[in-house]
Amino acid sequence: MAKIDISIIIPVYNEAENIEELYDEIRQVFLLTDRSYEIIFVNDFSTDNSLRILNQLASKDKRVTVIDFERNFGQTAALSAGIVESRGEIIIPMDGDRQNDPADIPKLVEKIEEGYSVVSGWRKNRRDAFIRVLLSKIANWIIRWSSGVEIHDNGCSLKAYRRDVIAGVQLYGEMHRFISVYALWSGGRVTEVVVNHRSRVAGKSKYGFSRIFKVILDLQVLKFLHKYMSRPMHFFGKYGFYAIALSIGFAIWSLLLKIISDISISRTPLPTISMMFLIVGIQLILTGILAELMMRTYYESQNKKPYVIKKIIKKK
Secondary structure, three states: OOOEEEEEEEEEOOOOOOHHHHHHHHHHHHHOOOOOEEEEEEEOOOOOOHHHHHHHHHHHOOOEEEEEOOOOOOHHHHHHHHHHHOOEEEEEEOOOOOOEOHHHHHHHHHHHOOOOOEEEEEOOOOOOOHHHHHHHHHHHHHHHHHHOOOOOOOOOOOEEEEHHHHOOOOOOOOHHHHHHHHHHHOOOOEEEEEOOEOOOOOOOOOOOOOHHHHHHHHHHHHHHHHHHOOOHHHHHHHHHHHHHHHHHHHHHHHHHHHHHHOOOHHHOOHHHHHHHHHHHHHHHHHHHHHHHHHHHHHHHHOOOOOOOOOOOOOOO
């Protein structure tokens, strides 16, 4: 497929009242530029008139593509499907509720062209309920503290990615929020720009408070994959040895009680605790061995490499 400049990816779930207005706003932005673009709407099994409206847009504008899911798979899956279908050198996802402002697209593209791998939108003046803003600030603080990526608003859908950064990323769970983290850990350049955030004027929010816990759990998975993907034995083995060391410590403690205080081993729970930690330690080490075998199968069966080469320099 022929490459184009920019791909806009918009997951849609019951946003019939917002689709046409959002499409018109995006089109007006690109009327002021000579860049080629496409808009990919991903219908995540909407139950309102969203699909009918999307089909109408696709029938009258060849730059519009509609992906229709068989059932509701969620925002991350919708973004992943849109990325696979896209042709743009710069990929810009955004929400379908019109709270993201298409007028900010040129600002994101300008930053990408300065050499950044990811440009994240920062909803500095966010137009949401206080409790949602508070929970979002807590989640973003946890992400910054855990990852070292100084982004204020990882939850903002409006971002810009270089295609070569995002093309090889497999998205699961809520992982679309951590592409900037992945990019920085892989050696990319990440920045953020303040974007306009608008109040929702139609439709209902699809996000609940439980999302914060999903985000934290997915972050831990990402950290594990980043640090231990090619050496899982170092993770499981480390904690296995800690458990075995505790087992030995409790065993020595029970012996000292017998020798010094003449307390029978059978009168304390220490032998049981010692045996429990010994079993846990052995299981962790065995889990590490199995994980090593799975890791080698993963890389070797797909001819993958546990490293990324930026370039090779040699004398011709």
